[in-house]
Amino acid sequence: MGIAITGIGSYIPEGVAPNKTFENHHFLNEDGSEFQHNNEVIIEKFKAITGISERRYIKDKITTSDIAFYAAEKAIEDAKLDRETLDYIIVAHNYGDVKYGSQQSDTVPSIASRVKHMLKIKNPYCVGYDVLFGCPGWVEGMIQANAFIKSGIAKRCLVIGAEALSRVVDQHDRDSMIYSDGAGATIVENTSKDSGILSHKSATFAYDEAHFIYFGESNNQEITDARRYIKMYGRKIYNFALSNVPEAMKNCLDESGATINDLKKVFIHQANEKMDEAIIKRFYKLYNKEAPEHVMPMSINKLGNSSVATVPTLYDMVVKKQLDNHRVNKGDIIMFASVGAGMNINAITYRV
Incomplete structure (x- = not known):
């Protein structure tokens, strides 16, 4: 079940x-x-x-x-x-x-x-x-x-x-x-x-980090209307993600009963290629491992960052064999993980 x-x-x-x-x-x-x-x-x-x-x-x-x-x-x-x-x-x-x-x-x-x-x-x-x-x-x-x-x-x-x-x-x-x-x-x-969600982990960091992503005025000071736009402190988010996401992912995987060697794919929020690569590298380093070459599918190069849509669209692409070098098979242990405004972090360990 x-x-x-x-x-x-x-x-x-x-x-x-x-x-x-x-x-x-x-x-x-x-x-x-x-x-x-x-x-x-x-x-x-x-x-x-x-x-x-x-x-x-x-x-x-x-x-x-x-x-x-x-x-x-x-x-x-x-x-x-x-x-x-x-x-x-x-x-x-x-x-x-x-x-x-x-x-x-x-x-x-x-x-x-x-x-x-x-x-x-x-x-x-x-x-x-x-x-x-x-x-x-x-x-x-x-x-x-x-x-x-x-x-x-x-x-x-x-x-x-x-x-x-x-x-x-x-x-x-x-x-x-x-x-x-x-x-x-x-x-x-x-x-x-015998498939489905094995474990999950969520966290909200809001003491200092709540406003790393926010709604603000245009960078063009000559625009005086009331409209607000999505804004972010990119460097702060990068440092926050590298400091906190790998540990949350590890806690999630450890609670599932699966091991790092069991993990076949990590479907991580497509926020920034360099940041995602660094997160995966640090995640595996927590287990004294090197990240496998094809463990992290990426769609950001062609699809950009569509926020809440990046993880499910990426998984759909892989399930339907639309992404080169990436497949999921029955029984594979995979992970969904994300970080974003709030600042919120979460992860799911899942058996396909």
Whole structure:
């Protein structure tokens, strides 16, 4: 018996924005001052650090709830289930529905209620709610679904991670090149198979770290409207992640009963290629091991950082054999892990 993923689906937007898209942007420092380097150098350094060469953006006419619905439909189809039998719809996001050109986020009704409406589910006891947990939101939604099913109050949950970060970026901030859009969804239920969630670990660091990622004004001091944009202290986040994520991952793996030698893949939030590589290296170092060459699938180079959507979309790609050199097989021990605004960290040890 295990609480496992029985269906998975994702939505990768059609709009491709290569790095050259930003060649004519007017990037400024936080205080509004000019950079010493031209955009060609800025973009080159950005690519070297983050690994991102392009990212995906949604079309103007759709929103976060739309792409959450698209991913949900695919997960339901993959699981071959009657959608009326869903007990919970848990949607992880951070910014709600921001329509193209709008200055305001729309979160009423919840994204989960909107998805349920679009799925045309009539059952009133299929409960929908949203999770605001930074980039680790989908992983946390999985942990909550596991708790619901384990306690007996639910049998089957739909967990979605969806975000349209292109709607909340400051075009004058070079960090805007990191962010992208996407959605991933999973059906989680009790199965008779020897697979599923073996252990999980979550943590919130808010004493000094709560505002490492925040909503702030444009770097362009001449813009005086009330709109706010996603902002972050990149160096602080990098140091925080390297200091705390590997240990949380180790605690999660140790509680599962599996060993580091059992671990086949780590699906980590696609935040920054250099940071993710450093996290994995430190994680294995805690066991006095070198990280295996293909243990960490990466999609950030082509898809960018879509926040809550990076882990489920990455897992979907590997499950469906869409990523070179990466496969998961029945019985494999894998890990999902994430870090993000809050500052929140979480991890799941999972048997495929």
